[in-house]
Amino acid sequence: MLQVEELKVEVGNKTILKNVNMEIPDGETHILFGPNGSGKTSLMMTIMGFSGYNIIHGKITFKGEDITYMPIYERARLGIGVSFQRPPTINGLKTRSIVEICSGGRPVDVEELSKQLKFSDFLDRDVNNNFSGGEIKRSELLQLTAQQPDLILLDEPESGVDLESIVLIGDTINSLLQRGIKCPREKPHKKIVQERTKSALVITHTGHILDYITADKGQVLYGGVLCCSRNAREILNWIREYGYEECVRCTI
Amino acid sequence: MHNIDNNDLEVNLDNYQNETEEHEYIDELSRIDSSDADKLLDVGVDTRETDRAGTFIQKDKSVIHCKTRFDGVEVMGISQAAKKHAWLTDYMWKNISPDTDKFTAQAKEKPHEGYFIRSLPGVKIKHPIQACLYIARNNFAQNVHNVVIAEEGSELHIITGCATAPHLISGLHVGVSEFYVKKGAKLIFTMIHEWGEKIKVRPRTVINVDEGGLIVSNYISLKPVGSLQMYPTTYLNGKGAVGRFNSILVAGTGSVLDVGSKIVLNAPDSRAEIISRAITTGGTIIARGNLIGKVAGIKAHLECKGLIINDGLMHAIPELQGYVPNVEMSHEAAVGKIDQHEIEYLMARGLDEDEAISTIVRGFLNVDIEGLPENLKNKLDNIISETQKDMM
Numbered sequence: 001m002l003q004v005e006e007l008k009v010e011v012g013n014k015t016i017l018k019n020v021n022m023e024i025p026d027g028e029t030h031i032l033f034g035p036n037g038s039g040k041t042s043l044m045m046t047i048m049g050f051s052g053y054n055i056i057h058g059k060i061t062f063k064g065e066d067i068t069y070m071p072i073y074e075r076a077r078l079g080i081g082v083s084f085q086r087p088p089t090i091n092g093l094k095t096r097s098i099v100e101i102c103s104g105g106r107p108v109d110v111e112e113l114s115k116q117l118k119f120s121d122f123l124d125r126d127v128n129n130n131f132s133g134g135e136i137k138r139s140e141l142l143q144l145t146a147q148q149p150d151l152i153l154l155d156e157p158e159s160g161v162d163l164e165s166i167v168l169i170g171d172t173i174n175s176l177l178q179r180g181i182k183c184p185r186e187k188p189h190k191k192i193v194q195e196r197t198k199s200a201l202v203i204t205h206t207g208h209i210l211d212y213i214t215a216d217k218g219q220v221l222y223g224g225v226l227c228c229s230r231n232a233r234e235i236l237n238w239i240r241e242y243g244y245e246e247c248v249r250c251t252i
Numbered sequence: 253m254h255n256i257d258n259n260d261l262e263v264n265l266d267n268y269q270n271e272t273e274e275h276e277y278i279d280e281l282s283r284i285d286s287s288d289a290d291k292l293l294d295v296g297v298d299t300r301e302t303d304r305a306g307t308f309i310q311k312d313k314s315v316i317h318c319k320t321r322f323d324g325v326e327v328m329g330i331s332q333a334a335k336k337h338a339w340l341t342d343y344m345w346k347n348i349s350p351d352t353d354k355f356t357a358q359a360k361e362k363p364h365e366g367y368f369i370r371s372l373p374g375v376k377i378k379h380p381i382q383a384c385l386y387i388a389r390n391n392f393a394q395n396v397h398n399v400v401i402a403e404e405g406s407e408l409h410i411i412t413g414c415a416t417a418p419h420l421i422s423g424l425h426v427g428v429s430e431f432y433v434k435k436g437a438k439l440i441f442t443m444i445h446e447w448g449e450k451i452k453v454r455p456r457t458v459i460n461v462d463e464g465g466l467i468v469s470n471y472i473s474l475k476p477v478g479s480l481q482m483y484p485t486t487y488l489n490g491k492g493a494v495g496r497f498n499s500i501l502v503a504g505t506g507s508v509l510d511v512g513s514k515i516v517l518n519a520p521d522s523r524a525e526i527i528s529r530a531i532t533t534g535g536t537i538i539a540r541g542n543l544i545g546k547v548a549g550i551k552a553h554l555e556c557k558g559l560i561i562n563d564g565l566m567h568a569i570p571e572l573q574g575y576v577p578n579v580e581m582s583h584e585a586a587v588g589k590i591d592q593h594e595i596e597y598l599m600a601r602g603l604d605e606d607e608a609i610s611t612i613v614r615g616f617l618n619v620d621i622e623g624l625p626e627n628l629k630n631k632l633d634n635i636i637s638e639t640q641k642d643m644m
Contacts, residue, residue, distance in 0.1 A: 050596050072599035073608075082600050088593045091557075092615030101611070102601045126615070143601060 001026045001151055001199040007058035009046050016042045018224035027196035029177055031210065031232040032203045034221035035244040040203045043221065044153045048082050049075050062151065081149025083140040085156050089128040095139060096123040102146040117142050117172060133160020141172045152176060152200040158209040170212025179214055207236040222247045261479055261510060263452050265354060268393035268424045270362040275314040281307065287418060295413025295444045296628050297384045303625060308383040312392055313364035324375030326368065330397055333368035343399050347430055347458040355454045359395040359428045366396030371406035380409040380625065388417040393424040402437035409440040416448040429457040433465035435490060442624060445473040449506060455482040463490025470621045471499040474635050479508040483540060486515045488522035498619050499528045503535025503564065512540020517550040524552040529617055532564030542571040548578035558587040559616060
């Protein structure tokens with residue numbers, strides 16, 4: 001699905017990502033750990049193609065296509081979707097309208113989708129205007145549900161979310177990624193997993209989201225390189241016990 | 253870079269003629285000249301009069317159509333109203349003096365009609381009255397005097413469209429307007445301007461609101477105009493009177509818009525709000541707003557946002573004047589370009605750059621306009637889309 005090779009990225013003449021290599025196969029969800037300022041969000045923004053993230057070296061391939069210098073909207077249309085941590089407010093643009101935009105012309109039942117996310121009351125408000133942390137997440141996931149991307153980049157889906165909404169958010173992510181266990185039971189689990197195509201890269205600082213979603217792998221970004229790639233829970237246990245200091249020991 | 257050139261706003265009255273031929277009265281709106289009808293439609297006048305409580309149309313100096321379809325509301329030319337109501341003199345030149353400036357003086361000296369619209373006490377009119385002031389004669393100075401009275405406890409909604417004939421090169425519109433919102437009355441006044449590229453427009457408006465009265469004024473000017481200068485003043489004179497002013501302005505190359513509202517809060521519990529959204533794509537916009545709090549316990553807010561696309565000048569002048577303690581007044585002004593983050597956010601949802609920009613611009617101009625009929629809302633949406641095409 002996604003392949004990142006020898007990626008070096010500068011933001012304002014400062015090297016943020018030194019040499020990142022990463023592969024997310026079809027149907028897999030990867031967790032990206034890392035301390036504040038390690039470049040997690042920068043990696044996500046670079047994969048999506050945002051301005052200000054200058055690729056000095058390396059290559060990004062998505063579905064076999066070189067997307068390193070592709071405009072953002074073409075990446076979106078090719079099947080990459082992002083949930084932002086701090087999305088901008090767009091005055092006068094109703095949440096309902098942006099959900100319709102996300103559907104890209106496919107028929108979409110905005111009312112029904114928003115009901116599932118308990119977001120119906122927000123449809124006629126300007127997108128992101130005075131939304132709380134949890135409301136932003138639900139708004140972002142509502143948009144992604146309409147967009148149905150094949151690769152989803154989620155930036156700290158648990159941050160600023162109250163305990164009640166986090167279950168809802170976890171469920172929504174799982175169903176977006178075809179990982180929900182509330183799906184029809186006529187198919188055996190094995191078949192569901194085999195048919196799974198949606199992939200994700202989930203950024204987390206605290207790892208709490210792992211209590212609500214399942215993942216195939218964890219990666220640690222530290223000092224601009226991916227320094228660790230193994231079972232996500234195992235990484236989380238180590239970080240919880242020893243902090244990111246342990247990653248320093250590993251990189252030496 | 254743009255500079256404000258006072259010459260752009262200068263008008264030499266000698267360049268215009270105050271005399272022109274009379275136009276024939278039209279009994280049926282369907283008989284109106286088709287090119288005129290198209291222009292009327294653009295400024296919100298529905299020639300089929302669906303969902304309209306009355307119509308007033310003035311072409312140059314002649315009232316060419318005027319009728320009411322609803323008891324309890326009067327719609328007529330101002331000269332006819334003066335004949336019918338001797339008391340009209342109490343309402344004319346009451347709040348604005350003819351010697352305010354050369355334009356008001358001209359309106360007094362060389363008057364060309366104008367409309368008189370009045371809702372009788374307690375009468376609530378569901379559908380809007382439509383009024384149109386139209387200039388067809390080149391070089392004509394159209395000097396009108398309008399009076400609107402919403403009597404006690406009544407509700408009145410007016411849509412005014414001002415336009416010029418498509419071929420018109422030069423013209424001047426001077427409009428003196430005096431509005432009276434009596435105790436407990438409600439007036440929603442929506443004005444859509446579509447003047448020509450070289451037309452000079454000088455409205456002079458004063459509004460009086462009594463106790464518990466409400467004035468909502470919406471002003472929309474999206475098409476090119478030579479120069480427009482207006483600064484309507486509203487006096488909230490009664491306890492609990494409310495004034496809300498929205499304006500949506502677009503200035504392309506060659507257009508100069510000096511537009512603002514002034515609201516004087518003279519009574520306790522009165523409230524005022526001024527919201528303006530302005531976009532320049534090469535023209536000049538001076539967006540003014542002045543809130544004056546004279547007594548304790550008033551609330552007033554001013555919001556003035558401007559976007560500069562490509563080129564142009566945006567001069568926001570928000571003013572607050574509090575004369576006593578215990579006034580609550582605030583303002584918010586911002587001038588800038590479209591935020592790159594907003595563009596890229598929408599691109600990440602699949603819109604290309606042009607689509608993203610036009611979505612943001614449309615949102616920017618999308619002030620919730622109170623009391624606008626659905627068909628006019630759609631119309632406005634179309635005008636905004638077209639305007640965008642011209643901008644890009």
